[in-house]
Amino acid sequence: MNQETITKIEELKEYLKKIEYLxxxxxxxxxxxAIYMPKEAIEYRSEMMGYLSGESYKLTTSETMKAFIDYFHGKDDLDDLTKAMVENIRKEYDHAMKIPEPEYVQYEIDKALSQSAWEEAKKKKDFSIFKPHLAKMIAYNKKFSEYWGFVGNKYDGLLDLYEPGMTTERLDVVFGELRESLVSLLQRINNSKIKTDDAFLKGNYSVESQRKLGESILGKIGYDYEKRGRIDESEHPFTTNFGNKDVRITTKYDPSDFRPAIFSMIHEGGHGIYEQNVSDELTGTSLASGASMGMHESQSRFYENILGKSKAFWSYFYPEFQNAYPELNGVELMSFYRAINCVESSLIRIDADELTYSLHVIIRYEMEKLLIDGEVDIDDVPRLWNEKYKEYLGVTPENDAEGILQDVHWSGGDFGYFPTYALGNLYGSQIFNKLKEEVPDWNQKICSGDFASITKWLKENVHQYGATLKPAELIKKVTGEELSAKYFIAYLNDKFGALYEV
Amino acid sequence: MNQETITKIEELKEYLKKIEYLxxxxxxxxxxxAIYMPKEAIEYRSEMMGYLSGESYKLTTSETMKAFIDYFHGKDDLDDLTKAMVENIRKEYDHAMKIPEPEYVQYEIDKALSQSAWEEAKKKKDFSIFKPHLAKMIAYNKKFSEYWGFVGNKYDGLLDLYEPGMTTERLDVVFGELRESLVSLLQRINNSKIKTDDAFLKGNYSVESQRKLGESILGKIGYDYEKRGRIDESEHPFTTNFGNKDVRITTKYDPSDFRPAIFSMIHEGGHGIYEQNVSDELTGTSLASGASMGMHESQSRFYENILGKSKAFWSYFYPEFQNAYPELNGVELMSFYRAINCVESSLIRIDADELTYSLHVIIRYEMEKLLIDGEVDIDDVPRLWNEKYKEYLGVTPENDAEGILQDVHWSGGDFGYFPTYALGNLYGSQIFNKLKEEVPDWNQKICSGDFASITKWLKENVHQYGATLKPAELIKKVTGEELSAKYFIAYLNDKFGALYEV
Structure with missing residues (x-):
């Protein structure tokens, strides 16, 4: 690169920093x-956020930004980081600029109406209230995807928002394989003579000790909640960050069950570890974050499930829990391990276990494909949903609230997001497979509470790169292979096959 | 006003809203x-705040702003609110624009150096480390004041920053009277045969019960800490707000003494009540805040001292405290009342009692006048400080840390700020005098825990106006008189004369 290009890169980074600050x-x-704001502040707060989002939009779509994009366009002597940076901003620019502004403004208005209609519909368990709004959200998203250049494969344009480069063609393969194996495994489990029960885990668990246990786990697995993060309580657990040195997670405590708080802390902790480990050098490049939603989910789910629901993990932490909750003294480790890995077909995605969870996601993926690229009568949507639940999970919703209306996503126009949840499971187990090769004594380490080398391996192989690599490039670089369902399938068959002796 | 002017006012308000959002x-x-940020986030956070401040500065000094100011300049058919708004933005514009930008940038750099030099100097108890920086901060501020048009009376330009319209001429009169009375009253108290002691108040007070008692008081006096505010803990108590529906205070708990937390909550609660009671109509006028620092302090000190350290107040709240802290059961109300109103000359301003506090402030006022408008050798500053402490308070610092170096203000270039602390006492008691006339059964109300009509009176007469009136206009409107020291002097003589029988 010549001096002019180098100077231009520095200028672009200075410019991108402003967008990052916003x-x-x-x-x-x-x-x-979500955590501390007093109730009556909501209106003024929305105005503040609206103003700041507008400023950020202006910077993302400015003439200055256009000039940067034009300058770097077609330059072939750029280093990889700059290439990724330029591609990223060009994509964001296009996404914003290709939708006519009046249409986008109207979309934002209709979205707000749609969201409140969904709330009402869910409360009243009545799909018909939400139906016209869902139809509108679908129509908008189809059109947007066409604006972005996806015509015959509009759903790909929406997938690409959350999982850059992902296509229906690819997902059909991996989700198809996964679905078949899951349905078959689930049937075997349902027919197993081994029945598990987790009701005995309900009890009386002080919030204070849940907090301490959660902190103990997070500290061990490598989420820094003191100097570079913090843990708060909110209605729905989430992770957010402002740079890589201020990465905050939240959880929600249930005094009658420690599992929601503990597992959501480990889950959000996984997201948090990823963000804390993104390389400092990526600040101001628009790439200082996870590679994709799916890759992010791979880390949260690795820590929550593969690690956090393993026997090795609990052989280390269980005594600490027994110490905090003497009622567990009568429960053997193996019974505890069975209880936290109880498999049961259910109707609600967010309550699903590790095994059935992906089936909930696959149902949504198939529905979204139909809604965006297929021909489907909006009136048929609840019926189609219910048929898929019956077919894959063997259960049928009693009403729309526990069926088609359960998730908020579609009401906010978020199509293409759901698949990232299941992709996370695939990436996670494929990466775990590689990790096991390179850290052969991983099981022993986990059993002895030594998580440092595991998180270090993930930092070096995954986290540090931020979004400099596309998810497909990253999975190839880490594992030497394309994305595949086989590792997750094998992992589930091993784990649940052993648990249920099937 | 004609239609064009009305439209222009609306445009200006839309513009000012942006500055308010920022x-x-x-x-x-x-x-x-100050409360929740993890430690290592500090650097990135400073960058974020620097960026946002820069954007706010740009809006305040833009061509658009200049055009608004020019448009309204000399228009004599404006309503009072618009007049106040236009004058306020013109003043801010001038303050910003009249300092050459490179000079201001250098000032910000030198200020940061000065602040860290002061920290070191205070730690090492060595004025000489801070001396050259203090000299620089003085020189900058003299020059700035000249830029703003204050030449023969440069200190007035600095006073005007915090207390619009206030002058040395006026302060010399009111602070002169106040100083004489205070010194004389203090001497009488020191010679009184009545000796008070508050050591017995030290004990073991759980933070949780301090929090509850503080909330109970704040709820009663009218600070809404639930729907429009909140209480957190920070190193130094403060109040901050984002509009009038999100007004937050902080406090600091000391498990060995409930007074720091309780009285700082009442103090900050006073600031908070003021901001929560500013009229909704002032949003987006740049006037939706207190009239001045002094007027703000009048409200915090009214609640903290005049109300919060009165016998009537404690005749209501003391049983609640005795209930929470059984060790107080052996302490009579009168002994408690004496203990929280113990008078003692001391060296440290922030630890001073209600009576001696203003003397600490007057010393700083006299020093600042000397530093800004007088001729003083920087080497003589500690000696002059110590002489004043000896003369007014009868005490002498053992070292610079408990003398000239105790306050952070000057290291940050804040000259002209200190007087507002004592002005608060004067405004507060002058307003209280009027309140007593108009709410004749005030004492009975307080005794029975009915603070609503008192806070309502303050809202109607003081708070709602925000900064639409200058402090001199506001005190005249509320009390029918110019600012005077006599009410505060009379109040102190009554209260402490009775307590010490002098």
Whole structure:
């Protein structure tokens, strides 16, 4: 690169920093709204956030930004980091600029109406209230995807928002394989003579000790909740960050069950570890974050499930829990391990166990494909949903609230997001497979509470790169292979096959 | 006003809203930094705040702003609110624009150096480390004041920053009277045969019960800490707000003494009540805040001292405290009342009692006049300080840390700020005098825990106006008189004369 190009890169980074400052600020305002903001502040807070989002939009779509994009366009002597950076901003620019502004403004208005209609519909368990809004959200998203250049494969344009480069063609293969194996494994489990029960885990668990146990786990697995993060309580657990030195997670405590808080802390801790481990050098490149939603989910789910629901993990932490909760003294480790890995077909995605969870996601993926690229009568949507639940999970919703209306996503126009949840499971186990090769004594380490080398391996192989690599490039670089369902399938068959002796 | 003017006013308000959104955002970032931010986030946080402050500065000094100011300049058919708004933005514009930018940038750099030099100097108890920086901060501020048009009376230009319209001429009169009375009253107290002691108040007070008692008081006096505010803990108590529906206070708990937390909550609660009671109509006028620092302090000190250290107040709340802290059961109300109103000459301003506090402030006022408008050798500053402490308070610092170096203000270039602390006492008691006339059964009300009509009176007469009136206009409107020291002097003589029988 010549001196002019180098100078231009520095200028672009200075410019991108401003956008980062604004998004960090908006994220902090969100964090505060969800946790500490007094109730009556909501209206003024929305105005503040609206103003800041507008400023951020202006910077993302400015003439200055256009000039940067034009300058770097077609230059072939750029280093990889700059290439990734330029591609990223060009994509964001296009996403914003290709939708006519009046249409986008109207979309934002209709979205707000749609969200409140969904709330009402769910409360009243009545799909018909939400139906016209869902139809509108679908129509908008189809059109947007066409604007972005996806015509015959509009759903790919939406997938690409959350999982850059991912396509229906690829997902059909991996999700198809996964679905078949899961349905078959689930049937075997349902027919197993081994029945598990987790009701005995309900009890009386002080919030204070849940907090301490959670902190103990998070400290061990490598999420820094003191100097570079913090843990708060909110209605729904989430992770947010402002740079890589201020990465905050939240959880929600249930005094009658420690599992929601502990597992959501480990889950959000996984997201948090990823963000804390992104290389400092990526600040101001628009790439200082996870590679994709799916890759992010791979880390949260690795820590929550593969690690956090393993026997090795609990052989280390269980005595600490027994110490905090003497009622567990009568429960053997193996019974505890069975209880936290209880498999049961259910109707609600967010309550699903590790095994059935992906089936809930696959149902949504198949529905979204139909809604965006297929021909489907909007009236048939609840019926189609219910048929898939019956077919894959063997259960049928009694009403729309526990069926088609359960998730908020579609009401906010978020199509293409769901698949990232299941992709996380695939990436996670494929990466774990490699990790096991390179850290052969991983099981022994976990049993003895030594998580440092595991998190270090993930930092070096995954986290540090941020979004400099596309998810497909990253999985190839880490594991030497394309994305595959086989590792997750094998992992589930091993784990649950052993648990249920099937 | 004609239609064009009305439209222009609306445009100006829309523009000013943006500046308010930015200052609210910066204030929230500050709040978070002081309470919840993880340590290592400091560098990135400073960058975020620097960026947002820069954007706010740009809006305040833009061509658009200049055009608004020019448009309204000399228009004599404006309503009072618009007049106040236009004058306020013109003043801010001038303050910013009249300092050459490179000089201001250098000032910010030198200020940061000065602040860290002061920290070191205080730690090492050595004025000489801070001396050259203090000299620089003085020189900058003299020059700035000249830029703003204050030549023969440069200190007035600095006073005007915090207390619009206030002058040395006026302060010399009121502070002169106040000083004489205070010194004389203090001497009489020192010679009184009545000796008070508050050591017995030290004990073991759980933070949780301090919090509950503080909330109970704040709820009663009218600070809404639930729906429109909140209480957190920070190293130094403060109040901050983002609009009038999100007004937050902080306190600091000492498990061995409930007074720091309780009285700082009442003090900050006073600031909070003021901001919560500013009229909704002032949003987006740049006037939706207290009239001045002094007027703000009048409200915090009214609640903290005049109300919060009165016998009537404690005749209501003392049983609740005795209930929470059984060790107080053996202490009579009168002994408790004496203990919280113990008078003692001391060296440290922030630890001073209600009576001697203003003397600490007057010393700083006299020093600042000398430093800014007088001729003083920088080497003589500690000696002059110590002489004044000896003369007015009868005490002498053993070292610079408990003398000239105790306060942070000058290291940050804040000259002209200190007087507002004592002005608060004067405004507060002058307003209280009027309140007593108009709410004749005030004492009975307080005794029975009915604070609503008192806070309502303050809202109607003081709070709701925000900064639409200058402090001199406001005190005249509320009390029918110019600012005077006599009410505060009479109040102190009554209260402490009775307590010490002098």
């Amino acid at each position: 998004s960090s600020t908006i994220a902090l305002l969100h964090w505060d709204s | 200052s609210s955002t910066i204030a929230l970032l500050h709040w978070d930094s």
